[in-house]
Amino acid sequence: xxxxxxxxxxxxxxxxxxxxxxxxxxxxxxxxxxxxxxxxxxxxxxxxxxxxxxxxxxxxxxxxxxxxxxxxxxxxxxxxxxxxxxxxxxxxxxxxxxxxxxxxxxxxxxxxxxxxxxxxxxxxxxxxxxxxxxxxxxx
Amino acid sequence: xxxxxxxxxxxxxxxxxxxxxxxxxxxxxxxxxxxxxxxxxxxxxxxxxxxxxxxxxxxxxxxxxxxxxxxxxxxxxxxxxxxxxxxxxxxxxxxxxxxxxxxxxxxxxxxxxx
Numbered sequence: 474x475x476x477x478x479x480x481x482x483x484x485x486x487x488x489x490x491x492x493x494x495x496x497x498x499x500x501x502x503x504x505x506x507x508x509x510x511x512x513x514x515x516x517x518x519x520x521x522x523x524x525x526x527x528x529x530x531x532x533x534x535x536x537x538x539x540x541x542x543x544x545x546x547x548x549x550x551x552x553x554x555x556x557x558x559x560x561x562x563x564x565x566x567x568x569x570x571x572x573x574x575x576x577x578x579x580x581x582x583x584x585x586x587x588x589x590x591x592x593x594x595x596x597x598x599x600x601x602x603x604x605x606x607x608x609x610x611x612x
Numbered sequence: 613x614x615x616x617x618x619x620x621x622x623x624x625x626x627x628x629x630x631x632x633x634x635x636x637x638x639x640x641x642x643x644x645x646x647x648x649x650x651x652x653x654x655x656x657x658x659x660x661x662x663x664x665x666x667x668x669x670x671x672x673x674x675x676x677x678x679x680x681x682x683x684x685x686x687x688x689x690x691x692x693x694x695x696x697x698x699x700x701x702x703x704x705x706x707x708x709x710x711x712x713x714x715x716x717x718x719x720x721x722x723x724x725x726x
Contacts, residue, residue, distance in 0.1 A: 485636050509695050513702075516667045520635040573708045574679060576672035583668055586702065 475541050480534035481519060483553060488519045491537065495548065498539055502546055502608045510587035511548070514604050517580040518550050521561070522602075528553035536599070545589070546608045551601035558600055560593040561585075613637065614644045621723045623655040624648065625715055633663050633670035642673035646680050654685025655726070657718045661691030666699050678709070686710075686725070690718040 477498055481491040492515045496508065503511055522535060536551040552558070565581035572578075585591055590605035615627040626645060630637055645656070658674065660666075678687050690712040692700065700706045712718035 489632050489634060489636055509698060512665065512695075513667065513699070516634060516665070520667065520669065524635070568703060571703075573704060574675055576676045576679075577668070579668040579671065579703055583702065 477539045479537040479539070481537060483523055483528060483531050483533060483535055485520060485523050488516065488523065491519055492516050495537065495539065499546055502541070503606055507606050507608075511546070511606050513587050514584045514606075515548060517584050518548075518602055518604065521580055522550060522552065522556075526552055526556040526559065528555050530554065536601075541608065544607060546606045547603055548606075549596055549601045549603045551596075551599045556600075558593075561602065562591055562593065613640050616648065619719055621655065621726050622653075623657060623719060623722050624653045625657045625659055625719070627659045627661075628663055631662060632665045633673070634665065634667040635669035638667075638669040638673040641670070642676045645677045649677070649680050649685075654681060655722055656681065656685065656687045657712075657715055657722065658687070658689045659691050659715050660689060660693065660696050661714070663696055664693055666696045668703070671699065671703055671705055675705075675708070686722060688712060688718045688722060690715045 479491060479494060481487050492512060495515050496512055499511065533553050535553055538549045540547045561581040561584060565585040566578055568579060568582045568586060571582065588604040589607050592603045596603065613629045615629050617625045619625060628641055633641060681687050688710045691714050692711060712721065
Protein backbone atom coordinates (compact mmCIF):
# COMPACT_ATOMS: atom_id res chain seq x y z
CA UNK A 474 0.00 0.00 0.00
CA UNK A 475 1.21 3.45 -0.90
CA UNK A 476 0.87 6.03 1.82
CA UNK A 477 1.66 9.73 1.94
CA UNK A 478 1.59 12.09 4.91
CA UNK A 479 0.88 15.80 4.93
CA UNK A 480 0.84 18.45 7.63
CA UNK A 481 -1.51 21.41 7.71
CA UNK A 482 -1.34 24.38 10.02
CA UNK A 483 -4.30 24.51 12.42
CA UNK A 484 -5.52 27.62 10.61
CA UNK A 485 -8.32 28.20 8.09
CA UNK A 486 -5.86 30.10 5.95
CA UNK A 487 -3.96 26.89 5.27
CA UNK A 488 -6.95 24.76 4.23
CA UNK A 489 -7.02 25.66 0.53
CA UNK A 490 -3.28 25.04 0.14
CA UNK A 491 -3.70 21.63 1.77
CA UNK A 492 -6.69 20.69 -0.39
CA UNK A 493 -4.84 21.63 -3.58
CA UNK A 494 -1.81 19.59 -2.45
CA UNK A 495 -4.02 16.58 -1.75
CA UNK A 496 -5.69 16.89 -5.14
CA UNK A 497 -2.31 16.97 -6.84
CA UNK A 498 -1.23 13.87 -4.94
CA UNK A 499 -4.23 11.83 -6.09
CA UNK A 500 -4.29 13.04 -9.67
CA UNK A 501 -5.00 10.13 -11.99
CA UNK A 502 -6.30 7.94 -9.17
CA UNK A 503 -9.87 9.17 -9.12
CA UNK A 504 -12.12 9.92 -12.04
CA UNK A 505 -13.35 13.49 -12.43
CA UNK A 506 -16.64 12.95 -10.63
CA UNK A 507 -14.97 11.25 -7.67
CA UNK A 508 -12.19 13.84 -7.58
CA UNK A 509 -14.85 16.52 -7.20
CA UNK A 510 -16.34 14.65 -4.25
CA UNK A 511 -12.87 14.12 -2.76
CA UNK A 512 -12.19 17.86 -2.97
CA UNK A 513 -15.48 18.73 -1.30
CA UNK A 514 -14.90 16.23 1.51
CA UNK A 515 -11.30 17.31 2.09
CA UNK A 516 -12.25 20.98 2.18
CA UNK A 517 -15.22 20.49 4.49
CA UNK A 518 -13.43 18.09 6.85
CA UNK A 519 -10.30 20.23 7.15
CA UNK A 520 -12.29 23.43 7.68
CA UNK A 521 -14.42 21.63 10.25
CA UNK A 522 -11.47 20.40 12.26
CA UNK A 523 -9.85 23.85 12.35
CA UNK A 524 -13.10 25.54 13.38
CA UNK A 525 -14.35 23.03 15.91
CA UNK A 526 -11.62 20.77 17.27
CA UNK A 527 -10.22 22.33 20.39
CA UNK A 528 -6.56 21.47 20.83
CA UNK A 529 -4.05 21.90 23.56
CA UNK A 530 -1.64 23.68 21.26
CA UNK A 531 -2.86 25.51 18.12
CA UNK A 532 0.69 25.49 16.76
CA UNK A 533 0.56 21.70 16.45
CA UNK A 534 0.00 20.86 12.77
CA UNK A 535 -2.88 18.64 11.68
CA UNK A 536 -1.77 15.31 10.25
CA UNK A 537 -3.39 14.13 7.04
CA UNK A 538 -2.60 10.78 5.45
CA UNK A 539 -3.49 9.38 2.04
CA UNK A 540 -3.37 5.65 1.49
CA UNK A 541 -4.60 3.27 -1.14
CA UNK A 542 -5.83 -0.23 -1.50
CA UNK A 543 -6.33 -1.97 -4.79
CA UNK A 544 -9.81 -0.54 -5.11
CA UNK A 545 -9.96 2.56 -2.95
CA UNK A 546 -8.29 5.74 -1.85
CA UNK A 547 -8.46 6.69 1.82
CA UNK A 548 -7.86 10.03 3.45
CA UNK A 549 -7.34 10.12 7.21
CA UNK A 550 -7.55 13.44 9.02
CA UNK A 551 -6.34 13.11 12.58
CA UNK A 552 -7.64 15.13 15.49
CA UNK A 553 -5.09 17.45 17.05
CA UNK A 554 -3.73 16.41 20.43
CA UNK A 555 -6.18 17.17 23.23
CA UNK A 556 -9.22 17.51 20.99
CA UNK A 557 -12.52 16.12 22.25
CA UNK A 558 -13.53 13.14 20.07
CA UNK A 559 -16.20 14.12 17.57
CA UNK A 560 -17.87 11.62 15.28
CA UNK A 561 -19.54 13.62 12.54
CA UNK A 562 -21.72 10.65 11.62
CA UNK A 563 -23.71 11.38 14.77
CA UNK A 564 -24.23 15.02 13.81
CA UNK A 565 -24.46 15.19 10.02
CA UNK A 566 -27.78 16.34 8.62
CA UNK A 567 -29.36 14.96 5.47
CA UNK A 568 -29.04 17.74 2.92
CA UNK A 569 -32.71 17.34 2.08
CA UNK A 570 -33.61 18.38 5.63
CA UNK A 571 -31.44 21.51 5.81
CA UNK A 572 -33.41 24.76 5.63
CA UNK A 573 -32.67 26.11 2.13
CA UNK A 574 -32.08 29.54 3.66
CA UNK A 575 -29.72 28.30 6.37
CA UNK A 576 -26.27 29.85 6.14
CA UNK A 577 -24.52 26.89 7.76
CA UNK A 578 -25.09 23.24 8.63
CA UNK A 579 -24.34 21.58 5.27
CA UNK A 580 -20.67 20.63 5.66
CA UNK A 581 -21.00 17.32 7.48
CA UNK A 582 -23.95 16.28 5.35
CA UNK A 583 -21.85 16.94 2.26
CA UNK A 584 -19.12 14.65 3.58
CA UNK A 585 -21.64 11.90 4.30
CA UNK A 586 -23.15 12.24 0.84
CA UNK A 587 -19.92 12.52 -1.16
CA UNK A 588 -17.61 9.95 0.47
CA UNK A 589 -18.12 6.27 -0.34
CA UNK A 590 -17.46 5.38 3.30
CA UNK A 591 -17.01 7.43 6.47
CA UNK A 592 -15.43 6.05 9.62
CA UNK A 593 -14.10 7.62 12.79
CA UNK A 594 -11.74 5.91 15.13
CA UNK A 595 -8.21 4.95 15.97
CA UNK A 596 -5.50 4.38 13.39
CA UNK A 597 -1.81 4.10 14.24
CA UNK A 598 -2.58 5.22 17.77
CA UNK A 599 -4.32 8.43 16.77
CA UNK A 600 -8.01 9.30 16.53
CA UNK A 601 -9.23 10.54 13.20
CA UNK A 602 -11.80 10.74 10.45
CA UNK A 603 -11.24 8.31 7.58
CA UNK A 604 -12.96 8.87 4.26
CA UNK A 605 -12.91 6.28 1.50
CA UNK A 606 -13.33 6.84 -2.23
CA UNK A 607 -13.47 4.20 -4.93
CA UNK A 608 -10.47 4.74 -7.16
CA UNK A 609 -10.00 4.39 -10.86
CA UNK A 610 -6.20 4.22 -11.29
CA UNK A 611 -2.87 4.12 -9.45
CA UNK A 612 -0.73 6.66 -7.64
CA UNK B 613 -11.66 41.13 -2.75
CA UNK B 614 -14.80 41.53 -4.89
CA UNK B 615 -14.88 43.38 -8.20
CA UNK B 616 -18.04 45.21 -9.20
CA UNK B 617 -19.40 46.76 -12.38
CA UNK B 618 -22.60 48.75 -12.55
CA UNK B 619 -24.68 48.30 -15.70
CA UNK B 620 -27.78 49.94 -17.12
CA UNK B 621 -30.96 49.56 -15.09
CA UNK B 622 -28.91 49.77 -11.88
CA UNK B 623 -27.83 46.15 -12.09
CA UNK B 624 -24.54 45.44 -10.35
CA UNK B 625 -22.35 42.55 -11.49
CA UNK B 626 -20.09 41.14 -8.80
CA UNK B 627 -17.05 38.95 -9.38
CA UNK B 628 -15.86 37.31 -6.15
CA UNK B 629 -12.24 37.96 -7.09
CA UNK B 630 -11.02 34.55 -5.91
CA UNK B 631 -10.86 31.18 -7.63
CA UNK B 632 -11.89 29.34 -4.46
CA UNK B 633 -14.80 30.75 -2.41
CA UNK B 634 -14.45 28.83 0.84
CA UNK B 635 -14.43 29.14 4.63
CA UNK B 636 -11.24 31.14 4.25
CA UNK B 637 -12.85 34.07 2.46
CA UNK B 638 -16.64 33.53 2.62
CA UNK B 639 -17.17 36.04 5.43
CA UNK B 640 -15.20 38.74 3.62
CA UNK B 641 -17.25 38.09 0.48
CA UNK B 642 -20.53 38.35 2.39
CA UNK B 643 -19.42 41.48 4.26
CA UNK B 644 -18.35 43.25 1.08
CA UNK B 645 -21.55 42.42 -0.81
CA UNK B 646 -23.63 43.37 2.23
CA UNK B 647 -21.90 46.76 2.22
CA UNK B 648 -22.94 47.21 -1.41
CA UNK B 649 -26.54 46.42 -0.49
CA UNK B 650 -26.40 48.84 2.42
CA UNK B 651 -25.21 51.47 -0.05
CA UNK B 652 -28.32 50.92 -2.17
CA UNK B 653 -27.50 48.14 -4.63
CA UNK B 654 -30.51 45.85 -4.96
CA UNK B 655 -30.22 44.17 -8.38
CA UNK B 656 -27.21 41.89 -8.16
CA UNK B 657 -25.62 39.28 -10.40
CA UNK B 658 -22.77 37.21 -8.97
CA UNK B 659 -20.50 36.09 -11.80
CA UNK B 660 -18.87 32.75 -10.98
CA UNK B 661 -17.00 32.26 -14.24
CA UNK B 662 -13.61 32.56 -12.52
CA UNK B 663 -14.58 30.51 -9.44
CA UNK B 664 -13.44 26.91 -9.72
CA UNK B 665 -14.46 25.70 -6.27
CA UNK B 666 -17.16 26.62 -3.78
CA UNK B 667 -17.61 25.00 -0.36
CA UNK B 668 -20.53 25.06 2.07
CA UNK B 669 -19.27 28.26 3.70
CA UNK B 670 -19.20 29.99 0.32
CA UNK B 671 -22.73 28.81 -0.36
CA UNK B 672 -23.77 29.96 3.10
CA UNK B 673 -22.38 33.42 2.40
CA UNK B 674 -24.37 33.57 -0.82
CA UNK B 675 -27.53 32.57 1.06
CA UNK B 676 -26.78 35.33 3.55
CA UNK B 677 -26.63 37.84 0.73
CA UNK B 678 -29.91 36.55 -0.68
CA UNK B 679 -31.58 37.02 2.70
CA UNK B 680 -30.08 40.48 3.05
CA UNK B 681 -31.65 41.57 -0.23
CA UNK B 682 -34.96 39.95 0.69
CA UNK B 683 -37.89 41.39 -1.21
CA UNK B 684 -36.14 44.69 -1.87
CA UNK B 685 -34.36 43.44 -4.95
CA UNK B 686 -33.08 40.47 -6.86
CA UNK B 687 -30.01 38.24 -6.82
CA UNK B 688 -28.98 35.94 -9.65
CA UNK B 689 -25.89 33.83 -10.24
CA UNK B 690 -24.21 33.37 -13.59
CA UNK B 691 -21.33 31.56 -15.25
CA UNK B 692 -21.26 28.55 -12.94
CA UNK B 693 -18.36 26.24 -13.76
CA UNK B 694 -19.10 22.51 -13.83
CA UNK B 695 -17.97 21.83 -10.26
CA UNK B 696 -19.67 24.90 -8.82
CA UNK B 697 -22.92 24.01 -10.60
CA UNK B 698 -22.64 20.50 -9.16
CA UNK B 699 -22.19 21.96 -5.67
CA UNK B 700 -25.36 24.03 -6.10
CA UNK B 701 -27.19 20.90 -7.16
CA UNK B 702 -25.94 18.66 -4.33
CA UNK B 703 -26.93 21.30 -1.76
CA UNK B 704 -30.30 21.87 -3.46
CA UNK B 705 -29.34 25.48 -4.06
CA UNK B 706 -30.33 25.15 -7.69
CA UNK B 707 -33.88 25.40 -6.32
CA UNK B 708 -33.09 28.59 -4.40
CA UNK B 709 -31.05 30.72 -6.80
CA UNK B 710 -31.90 31.84 -10.30
CA UNK B 711 -28.97 30.81 -12.47
CA UNK B 712 -27.90 31.93 -15.94
CA UNK B 713 -25.30 30.59 -18.32
CA UNK B 714 -23.45 33.88 -18.34
CA UNK B 715 -23.67 37.50 -17.24
CA UNK B 716 -25.09 38.73 -20.54
CA UNK B 717 -28.04 36.36 -20.25
CA UNK B 718 -28.61 37.40 -16.64
CA UNK B 719 -28.42 41.11 -17.49
CA UNK B 720 -30.93 40.72 -20.30
CA UNK B 721 -33.44 38.82 -18.19
CA UNK B 722 -33.15 41.04 -15.14
CA UNK B 723 -33.52 44.17 -17.26
CA UNK B 724 -36.66 42.72 -18.85
CA UNK B 725 -38.13 42.01 -15.44
CA UNK B 726 -37.71 45.57 -14.17
